[in-house]
Amino acid sequence: MSERVRVYDLARELGLENRELMDLLEAEGVEVRSHASSLEPEIADLIREHVIAERRDAEAEGKNLEVTLAGLAAPAKVPAKAPEDDAPAEQAAAEPAELHLKAPVTVRDLAEGLGRKPNELIGQLMTMNIFATITQVLDVELVEKICAKYGITFIRERREKAKAKEPAQKQPDKKSGGKSAKAGNLKTRSPVVAFLGHVDHGKTSLQDYIRKTRVAAGEAGGITQHIGASVIETAAGQTITFLDTPGHEAFTTMRARGANATDIAVLVVAADDGVMPQTIEAINHVKAANVPFVVAMNKMDLPGANPDKVLLGLQQQGITPEDWGGDIGVCPVSAITGLGIDGLLERILLEAEMLELQADPEGDLEALIIEAQLETGMGATANVLIRNGTLRTGDAILCGPHFGRVKALVDSRGNRVKEAGPSMPVKILGLSGVPEAGAVLHRCASDKEAKNRAAEAERDLRTDDLTTRRAVDLESLFDMFQAQDRNELNIVLKSDVQGTLEAITESIHKIKSDKISTRVIHSGVGEVTENDVTLATASGAIVIGFNVRAMPAVNRLAKQKGVEIRLYSVIYELLEQLEEALRGRLRPEVRETPLGAAAIIQVFNVSKTGKICGCSVNGGLVRVGASARVYRENELIYNGKVASLRRFKDDVREVRSGLECGIRLDNFEDFEVGDRIEIFEITEMRPEL
Numbered sequence: 141m142s143e144r145v146r147v148y149d150l151a152r153e154l155g156l157e158n159r160e161l162m163d164l165l166e167a168e169g170v171e172v173r174s175h176a177s178s179l180e181p182e183i184a185d186l187i188r189e190h191v192i193a194e195r196r197d198a199e200a201e202g203k204n205l206e207v208t209l210a211g212l213a214a215p216a217k218v219p220a221k222a223p224e225d226d227a228p229a230e231q232a233a234a235e236p237a238e239l240h241l242k243a244p245v246t247v248r249d250l251a252e253g254l255g256r257k258p259n260e261l262i263g264q265l266m267t268m269n270i271f272a273t274i275t276q277v278l279d280v281e282l283v284e285k286i287c288a289k290y291g292i293t294f295i296r297e298r299r300e301k302a303k304a305k306e307p308a309q310k311q312p313d314k315k316s317g318g319k320s321a322k323a324g325n326l327k328t329r330s331p332v333v334a335f336l337g338h339v340d341h342g343k344t345s346l347q348d349y350i351r352k353t354r355v356a357a358g359e360a361g362g363i364t365q366h367i368g369a370s371v372i373e374t375a376a377g378q379t380i381t382f383l384d385t386p387g388h389e390a391f392t393t394m395r396a397r398g399a400n401a402t403d404i405a406v407l408v409v410a411a412d413d414g415v416m417p418q419t420i421e422a423i424n425h426v427k428a429a430n431v432p433f434v435v436a437m438n439k440m441d442l443p444g445a446n447p448d449k450v451l452l453g454l455q456q457q458g459i460t461p462e463d464w465g466g467d468i469g470v471c472p473v474s475a476i477t478g479l480g481i482d483g484l485l486e487r488i489l490l491e492a493e494m495l496e497l498q499a500d501p502e503g504d505l506e507a508l509i510i511e512a513q514l515e516t517g518m519g520a521t522a523n524v525l526i527r528n529g530t531l532r533t534g535d536a537i538l539c540g541p542h543f544g545r546v547k548a549l550v551d552s553r554g555n556r557v558k559e560a561g562p563s564m565p566v567k568i569l570g571l572s573g574v575p576e577a578g579a580v581l582h583r584c585a586s587d588k589e590a591k592n593r594a595a596e597a598e599r600d601l602r603t604d605d606l607t608t609r610r611a612v613d614l615e616s617l618f619d620m621f622q623a624q625d626r627n628e629l630n631i632v633l634k635s636d637v638q639g640t641l642e643a644i645t646e647s648i649h650k651i652k653s654d655k656i657s658t659r660v661i662h663s664g665v666g667e668v669t670e671n672d673v674t675l676a677t678a679s680g681a682i683v684i685g686f687n688v689r690a691m692p693a694v695n696r697l698a699k700q701k702g703v704e705i706r707l708y709s710v711i712y713e714l715l716e717q718l719e720e721a722l723r724g725r726l727r728p729e730v731r732e733t734p735l736g737a738a739a740i741i742q743v744f745n746v747s748k749t750g751k752i753c754g755c756s757v758n759g760g761l762v763r764v765g766a767s768a769r770v771y772r773e774n775e776l777i778y779n780g781k782v783a784s785l786r787r788f789k790d791d792v793r794e795v796r797s798g799l800e801c802g803i804r805l806d807n808f809e810d811f812e813v814g815d816r817i818e819i820f821e822i823t824e825m826r827p828e829l
Contacts, residue, residue: 144178146462148490151175153277154191154244155296158494161187175494176467188277192246238293244277254290261286325500330371330379330563331492332401332525335436336426337408338418342438345475346408347382350485369510369523369565370552374485380492381525381563383510401508401525401578404491405433406484411445411472415453417664421671423457424662428630428679432495434469434487435461441474499562505529505583509539510565512574520544520571524581531566531583532559536590539581541598542573543590629656629722630681632672633663634688640711641665644686647715656722668705670697677701686714728824732767735819736760736797743811744802751809752786752802755817762819763794768805771816781806782819 151161158175165172168190170183179187239253247265251258258274264286265272272278278286280296287294335343351372370382383402405426409419426433437450451461451470460466469487473480506529512522522539524531531537535546547570549557560566568581572594575581584590631648635641641663648658661679662672668683668690676683676698683690683698683705690698690705698705708714742754755762764785770778785792786802795801803817 144180145184146175147172147177147179148175150179150184150187153279154188155242158490159496164190174467175490176462176469178462178465188244189275191244192275192277237291238295239287240295241283242296245280245283246275246277247272248274250278250283250286254287254292264289325502326498327501327562329497329499329561330381331403331488331495331497332381332383332563333404333406333488334383334402335406335408336422338410338413338416338422341408341410341413341416341419342475343408346436346438346473349475349478350481351382369525371564374489375482376489378489379563380485380488381565383525383565401510402429402431403495403497404488405429405431406488407433407435408438409435409450409454410439411437411447411450412439412442414446414449415457419453420457421662421664423459425675428661428675432491434471434484434491435459436484437470437472438475440472440479441477447472497563499528501530501561503529505531505535505537505581507531507581509575509577509579509581511577512571514574518569520574522568522571522575522581523565524568525565526560526562528562529583530559530561531568536584536587537568537571537581538584538590538593538597539571539575540579541594541601542571542575543584543587543594544570544572545587546570629658630661630676630679631658632676632679632681632683633660634668634672634683634685635663635665636687638665640686644711644714647711648718651715651719651722653722658718658722667691668694668707670694673698673701673703673705676703682706684708684714684718686711731823731825733821733823734760735766735821736762737819738762738801738803738817740811740813740815740817741800743813749784749804751811752804753811753815753817754800755803756800757795757797759797760819761794761796762801762803762817763821764792766819767822768803769818769820770805770808770811771818772812772814777810777815778805778808780808 147161147165148158151158154161156164162172162175164187165179168187170179170187172179241249241253247261248258251261254261262272262274270282280294283296284294335347337343347370351370371379372382373379407419407422407426409415435450435454437447439445440447451464454461454468454470455464459468461468461470463470469491471480471484471487473484506527507524508527510523510525512520515521520542531546531549533546533549537544537546546568548568549560550567550569551557551560552565557566584593633641633645633648635644645660645663648660651658661681662675664672667688668685670693672683673694675681681703683703685705685707687709688707690707695705706714706717708717736757737759738755738757740753740755744752744754746752762782762785764782766782768778768780768782769776783804783806785795785804787795787799792801
């Protein structure tokens with residue numbers, strides 16, 4: 141029985157980019173979540189047949205062998221058609237020494253290319269225990285073997301992307317570094333990868349093996365003490381930028397400042413320990429950041445390595461590995477022996493390919509501060525990551541209230557360089573002060589401009605210090621929803637024991653609503669910590685604690701960050717207040733009840749009260765205080781209230797159908813005979829979740 145096939149494997153077989161194949165699958169009505177999704181063998185066969193059929197149609201119409209984004213590939217150089225039985229034998233001997241074909245290669249394609257009959261190749265394949273049809277797609281390795289038997293070198297050609305022919309049509313990618321990048325100048329940039337995970341699971345050691353350095357050995361206790369960055373080059377010549385952070389705290393702190401420093405996250409899990417508390421926190425932080433990630437199952441060289449334990453732990457956290465039918469790649473690796481390192485790098489590049497990371501090297505400079513400090517003999521230095529544009533020695537730079545001119549650039553290997561392009565980390569010398577991590581660095585036209593803009597930024601900071609940031613709490617949710625079109629409340633949940641934590645989480649998830657939803661972005665056992673506040677800041681969440689405490693330092697940080705911490709000791713009180721607060725933040729449901737209608741038959745001008753319209757009530761009733769709409773030739777000209785009613789000389793509260801009366805509307809006197817008035821009542825209903 142045929143096995144399921146991954147999207148990226150099928151794309152490689154057909155000679156397509158992953159995105160092209162996913163577009164083709166979508167056009168054919170096949171839903172796939174990512175390039176790692178699995179396809180049923182029947183679906184894969186249908187796609188192969190579709191690709192081949194489309195290519196045949198293109199050839200029959202005499203089209204160029206380059207094809208469109210439909211994901212089709214075709215032979216690049218097709219030799220003369222295979223000779224018939226009565227053709228001279230010398231024609232077959234005139235075959236070229238090289239055969240150029242583009243994937244996918246079928247039995248028919250190969251037969252034509254070799255000048256042989258298809259049944260001859262089918263018979264040869266049978267001797268190799270391969271039973272193929274004339275339209276079956278052959279692996280590249282198999283094609284090479286068959287060609288070698290005929291003394292011909294097979295050269296696989298890849299077609300160029302059709303979209304590359306029209307660069308002006310491409311819109312800047314959301315992952316591109318700069319806002320001002322022009323489509324025509326966008327170029328592929330290297331992915332920026334952050335390693336996250338539990339302490340001592342081998343985040344830095346894994347990178348050490350990759351870049352062949354000994355960073356971890358120089359750290360106190362073998363634990364990373366600062367944010368570093370390095371650039372490695374794979375065997376295929378592609379580069380990857382690694383951010384080695386102290387953990388998910390720094391990862392989230394930068395995101396809280398709006399810094400999109402990381403393109404892909406690598407979640408490092410030790411094969412002997414499995415999923416640990418800090419692993420769970422890292423998972424929640426990555427999910428909250430909505431960053432694609434790969435799991436590196438480290439320490440596979442240890443005798444106690446238990447891959448199934450790791451996969452089960454990931455599954456329990458809502459992460460389904462590929463081996464278990466999901467779309468999250470899990471790469472077994474060892475930072476000691478180097479096992480699986482190439483596979484991990486290949487998977488990172490695969491994820492980067494799907495993101496289509498681009499930047500404009502000649503565009504406006506945008507660099508993120510990774511780390512900044514004061515160093516003896518050098519003054520203020522900053523490690524930055526270039527996201528767009530190119531930073532050069534001598535550039536006038538600005539970063540918040542700090543400014544200066546680039547005196548020197550030092551790359552990740554300690555070498556001085558003259559310039560740094562997208563995805564390149566460098567150390568900058570020349571700033572007037574130490575900026576905060578996550579701040580954005582820009583280039584200015586001159587030193588004067590940089591100094592003036594820095595002074596403005598400093599004044600703005602002083603003003604911000606005098607005002608309290610608006611808190612993210614339940615009472616202000618309604619305004620937030622209106623201003624930001626937000627319909628989800630993020631919650632960081634802490635409890636005293638695991639059982640209670642699970643019960644509260646399940647109860648929160650049971651609060652169903654089509655208008656507002658609750659999402660527990662992180663839950664854990666123990667007191668509320670500064671990490672919880674940091675995550676809540678980055679995600680616009682509130683912190684809810686049950687039978688736990690929050691120390692004064694944590695409360696001070698929460699007030700400073702504008703995050704509300706709510707502590708409870710009774711579950712039903714927690715749930716009732718949460719549900720009631722959500723309901724109270726919704727707009728009241730408005731219901732209109734028709735009351736009656738009237739037609740204006742005469743207009744009176746009363747000196748004391750202004751104009752009053754004489755009306756005939758045609759149906760229902762007219763009531764003082766009811767809502768009214770005035771229509772003129774079926775066009776709405778007024779929407780307001782009935783101010784007063786008169787019958788003859790008396791003021792009345794309501795007038796019923798069949799009677800005449802005088803109507804005065806609130807703040808409206810532009811009546812005309814023939815206007816139609818509709819009377820209705822508005823009732824505000826208590827909103828339901």
